[in-house]
Amino acid sequence: MTVNQEPSSPSVSGQGSLLKTDQISRWAWVWAYTAIVTTLAVVRYGMFVSHGYSLAGYLTAFALILHGNSALLASNLLTQHIALQHAWALWVLAPFAKYFDLSFLFFASAFWVGTGSLAIWRIGLMLGRDRGTIMVASVLYLLYPSMIAANIYDFHLMVWASPIIVWLVWYALDRRWVPFLALLVLATGIGVGVSGALLLTGLGLILWRRTVWFGLLVGAFTVLYWGISHGLSWPLQEGLRQGHIDLRTVLYLAWIVLPAAIAVGGLMLRKGLYNVWWVPVVALVGFNVMQGTVQSTSPFTDASAWIAPFLALIVVSAGHFPSRLKKLALLWTAGWVVLMGGYLYHATWRPRPTNVAELHTALAMVPQHATLVGQSYILPHRRVNPNNMPAFALGRIVIPAGTYVLIDPSVWDGYTPRTLLTEWQTRAARARGIHLLYHHSGVWLFRTTQPIVPIHQG
Amino acid sequence: MDDASTSFLGENGKWHRLIHRVRGMGLWFELTRNLASRDVETRYKHSLLGLYWAIINPLVTAAIFGFIFGVIFHVSTKPIPYVVFYLAGLTFWNFFANGIMSAVGSVSGNAALLAKIYFPRVVLPTASILARFIDFLFSLGVFIIFILIYRVLVHWTSLWLPAILLIQIFFTMGIGYMVAALNVLYRDMTQLMGLLLMVWLYFSPVIYRLSAVPKTLQTLLLIDPMGTIIEMERNVIFTGRILYPEYLWVAVAWTGVVFLGGLALFKRVEPMFAEVM
Known part of the structure; x- marks a missing residue:
């Protein structure tokens, strides 16, 4: 073929599937989502506007792995909750986080979550839905508060289960066993916690009838995986025992449970909208409420992020989705995003540290090989470093001599009791067993000169 | 027969389609390369100094900026000599700016060619940018000579330069596709882009150090991909x-x-080319 011949088919002209306008546009949207989320995450990181506890934990875990100390993952205060997940993806991500900087984590997370919208498009097109309906489903999925907040304001590996859910449904619908199985195996990379998402997906696939065998496979695979990795124990028992209600739980009830209940009530009136994907949503919401922990009942953490793909599946699977409902769904999502913005303005933006320059100065004074005890929003700024300890350790363990402590008692990191920080500030001022290295604009940096026993918190 | 035609290796199988696609891509590439060399040739064919213009432009601009900021305003670029500092920024910036300005008229300026033969139209802005990349390589040569003259220490991390340049090429192509398509519909794009690139230059750390601006402004300048790219290119070298x-x-x-986004916009506007031109 020469260049002046009209092509007989798109493939002959070199216009591969990727170059179909619609597909390019969809990929552009995925990249746009990635760019916005990554930018916000990086800006927020640069301004110390976050609790960053999970990020600090993951960065320390990566460093321990790269230093050949993965056995310490289970005992390190920052990484022990991560170690419980047995996530093999940590070993894959560690060199990337080290050599391509931690912003790679923000990028990879946003990008992977964004690709879930491609699966939703494919599912919608296969089910013969119109573009408007598919768009509503994609928006619901991408802008769901738990999903976007878990991505923008920290790093949570478990959010990666959300796109896995929709891709599994797509492969099941397309009857593609090989990628379906491959994705199941890959899903285990993000840890035991993914079992919950897989079980709910399996349940939905079984109830959907057309994908029963895929659902059964997911169920069997999950039980097997759970059994091997967790000795058939129930990892959430502790949460169930804790069961308490706090402000976040109230917000959760108001923002997630109440709208879900209203929607279910609406379904009773319009049965045409009912489909099996409501079951995983109700099961997950119910389970989170029953668990009653801060993590599970937060409207902005990964524990609720899995609801997003199921909500999207509800929309694309509904036989007929009236335009009035589409507008309502978009309005609902927009309202949530606004609420999320307001909440985060009050929770993280207003109380943000104003002494960023001083924090950088203090951090520069801490040698890379030295152990640093710091608040969770400070620790990620040491990047992939194994010598980190959370500030709440000051009230729990004996702090060895030669340890650096960097705190700002005026900022609450969401984990360290304020009284503990104030007590240590007083101790630093009195210089008992402590060598004060830097004190400016509320930032305290000191090195312990003798082992310090924990101060008991009332 | 049906089975064979739909199988993996059959006439319409995936493998067969992939081979056709690769062949098609090969043709695209060949055409892009030919158009790019033609662009460079015609640009300098009847000029007295020819390809030297690709070198003279950044040199004169760097000299002007060096005189204004280095001699008159005494802006410090230490430890890098100010001529090398400005030349570094401008060499990479000029590839971006010239690439876009070439791409703007690449489709609208080739109406006759479009009417005669069929070929994927996206090749035109791609070839224009590739032509400016050839110019850039000459400028890069001059930049290296200046580094040697001033004996500036160059780090081994400069080996990352091709990877960063790749990001810059994709960014330039994306904007190039957008403006090339829009220029077919609205001919103001040439003027608009000239203006926009002038403003963009001053809002990018090309002629000043990023560390010299306030922290908040630094964040804004770094969100701009060109700001980050230019800063990274200078960082890995010096x-x-x-x-x-x-x-x-x-x-x-x-x-x-x-x-x-640029490619999607180009593909969307592409069917209108024949009507408008």
Whole structure:
């Protein structure tokens, strides 16, 4: 073929599937989502506007792995909750986080979550839905508060289960066993916690009838995986025992449970909208409420992020989705995003540290090989470093001599009791067993000169 | 027969389609290369100094900026001599700006060619940018000569330069596709882009150090992918490390958006080319 011949088919002209306008546009949207989320995450990181506890934990875990100390993952205060997940993806991500900087984590997370919208498009097109309906489903999925907040304001590996859910449904619908199985195996990379998402997906696939065998496979695979990795124990028992209600739980009830209940009530009136994907949503919401922990009942953490793909599946699977409902769904999502913005303005933006320059100065004074005890929003700024300890350790363990402590008692990191920080500030001022290295604009940096026993918190 | 035609290796199988696609891509590439060389040839064919213009432009601009900021305003670029500092920024910036300005008229200026033969129209802005890349390579040569003259220490991290340049090429192509398509519909694009690039130059750390501006402004300048790209290019050559690594992936992500968004816009407007031109 020469260049002046009209092509007989798109493939002959070199216009591969990727170059179909619609597909390019969809990929552009995925990249746009990635760019916005990554930018916000990086800006927020640069301004110390976050609790960053999970990020600090993951960065320390990566460093321990790269230093050949993965056995310490289970005992390190920052990484022990991560170690419980047995996530093999940590070993894959560690060199990337080290050599391509931690912003790679923000990028990879946003990008992977964004690709879930491609699966939703494919599912919608296969089910013969119109573009408007598919768009509503994609928006619901991408802008769901738990999903976007878990991505923008920290790093949570478990959010990666959300796109896995929709891709599994797509492969099941397309009857593609090989990628379906491959994705199941890959899903285990993000840890035991993914079992919950897989079980709910399996349940939905079984109830959907057309994908029963895929659902059964997911169920069997999950039980097997759970059994091997967790000795058939129930990892959430502790949460169930804790069961308490706090402000976040109230917000959760108001923002997630109440709208879900209203929607279910609406379904009773319009049965045409009912489909099996409501079951995983109700099961997950119910389970989170029953668990009653801060993590599970937060409207902005990964524990609720899995609801997003199921909500999207509800929309694309509904036989007929009236335009009035589409507008309502978009309005609902927009309202949530606004609420999320307001909440985060009050929770993280207003109380943000104003002494960023001083924090950088203090951090520069801490040698890379030295152990640093710091608040969770400070620790990620040491990047992939194994010598980190959370500030709440000051009230729990004996702090060895030669340890650096960097705190700002005026900022609450969401984990360290304020009284503990104030007590240590007083101790630093009195210089008992402590060598004060830097004190400016509320930032305290000191090195312990003798082992310090924990101060008991009332 | 039906089975064979739909199988993996059959006439319409995936493998067969893939081979056709690769062949098609090969043709695209060949055409792009030919158009790019033709662009460079015609640009300098009847000029007295020919390709030297690709070298003279950044040299004169760097000399002007060096005189204004270095001699008159005494802006410090230490430890890098100010001529080398400005030349570094401008060499990479000029590839971006010239690439876009070439791409703007690449489709509208080739109406006769479009009417005669069929070929994927996206080749035109791609070839224009590739032609400016050839110019850039000459400028890069001059930049290296200046580094040698001033004996500036160059770090081994300069080996990362091709990877950063790749991001810059994709970013330039994305904007190039957008403006090339829009220029067919609205001929104001040439004037608009000239103006926009002038403003963009001053809002990018090309002629000043990023560390010299306030912290808040630094964040804004780094969100701009060109800001990050120019800063990274200078950092890997002269500093030996990337000073703001967290913005690398922000730049990559925005480059992806701009490239795919530009391509999508071009493909959408493409069917209108015949009507408008």
